Amino acid sequence: MKRPVLKVSIGWIFAIFCTLSLAQQDFPMKPLRMVVPYPPGASTDSLGRIVSQKISASMGQPVVVDNKGGASGNIGSDYVAKSPADGYTLMVGTDATHTANMYLTAAPTFHPIKDFTALTQAVANPxxxxxxxxxxxxxxxxxxxxxxxxxxxxxxxxxxxxxxxxxxxxxxxxxxxxxxxxxxxxxxxxxxxxxxxxxxxxxxxxxxxxxxxxxxxxxxxxxxxxxxxxxxxxxxxxxxxTLPGFEMNSWLGFFAPAKLPPAVTKRLHAELVKALRDPDITAKLDTMGLGVVANTSEEFSEQVRKEFEQRGKLIQQAGIKPE
CATH class of the missing domain: 3.40.190.10 (Periplasmic binding protein-like II)
Structure with missing residues (x-):
């Protein structure tokens, strides 16, 4: 009597797996949301809108820019951190939201590394x-x-x-x-x-x-x-x-919630990089003083991790207290 039950259970698992795989292959099947954790008019907003328009045309789905400003970018970042990891919610993050802010906030509600998938550093913000x-x-x-x-x-x-x-x-x-x-x-x-x-x-x-x-x-x-x-x-x-070893980077990049499926991560990364490397977009960003980087997800993830640790040490040494 147990074997039929086992067969049915395996069948259900196989069906669910196939459905999820098909959904990832067909991604995206509905509009995407691009969260900008700062008010309209900021460099993050400009980048988000420029790239959203490009990937919308490429992916065949609307990409809605959603400004969720406040708390130095923490409100919008928290929203994305707690969103489903299905690829339909992205954000424009910065070296502030994903490295320094956690050390400057008395009661952080998200972790800038553990709660996100780093997709690509979009631009250097010198x-x-x-x-x-x-x-x-x-x-x-x-x-x-x-x-x-x-x-x-x-x-x-x-x-x-x-x-x-x-x-x-x-x-x-x-x-x-x-x-x-x-x-x-x-x-x-x-x-x-x-x-x-x-x-x-x-x-x-x-x-x-x-x-x-x-x-x-x-x-x-x-x-x-x-x-x-x-x-x-x-x-x-x-x-x-003049001072060998001196380095303080600032950047804007794209993130999604943690545990994003590999196939969706790969697709989003490809679309974002293709948009950033479009000659018209690169030229437009350059006139704003933003240099396109468009690195790999792995490179960006390691960069965020490294700078997260560096900023923490510097903030502690400078005696800057969280608020």
């Missing part, structure tokens, strides 16, 4: 140190020398406490021993506005925020915190050229 034209320094060495002569005059602005811009300043303090004073702003734009008005001597900012002012000569670019020069400003060196 951080550049810009100074007021009145600062008599053309490069990092001259700025350090100037700071040693006037240690009370070199405060720096950032987009907020715990942001990659703030952490870049803290890393510079560690490398040089200089007593740079941090001034936190509610976003990069107000920091740059005060810099241009002479209220603050220098600011660590995303290139996308200051590129027009650098090109017009209203601000001086001292250096980039990533290890490679930005092709659009080849004359501006990296910090690592």
């Amino acid at each position: 951080i550049v140190l810009v100074v007021h034209p009145g600062i008599p320094a053309k490069n990092l060495s001259e700025l350090i020398a100037f700071g040693k002569q006037r240690p009370d005059q070199l405060s720096y602005g950032s987009s907020g406490t715990g942001s990659p811009h703030h952490l870049a300043g803290e890393l510079l303090k560690q490398f040089t021993g200089m007593p740079f004073v941090h001034v936190a702003y509610k976003g990069g734009a107000p920091a740059v506005s005060d810099l241009m008005g002479g209220q603050i001597p220098m600011v660590f900012a995303s290139l996308i925020t200051v590129l027009p002012h650098i090109k017009s000569g209203k601000l001086k670019a001292i250096g980039f915190t990533q290890t490679t020069r930005y092709p659009g400003l080849p004359q501006v060196p990296t910090f690592s050229e």
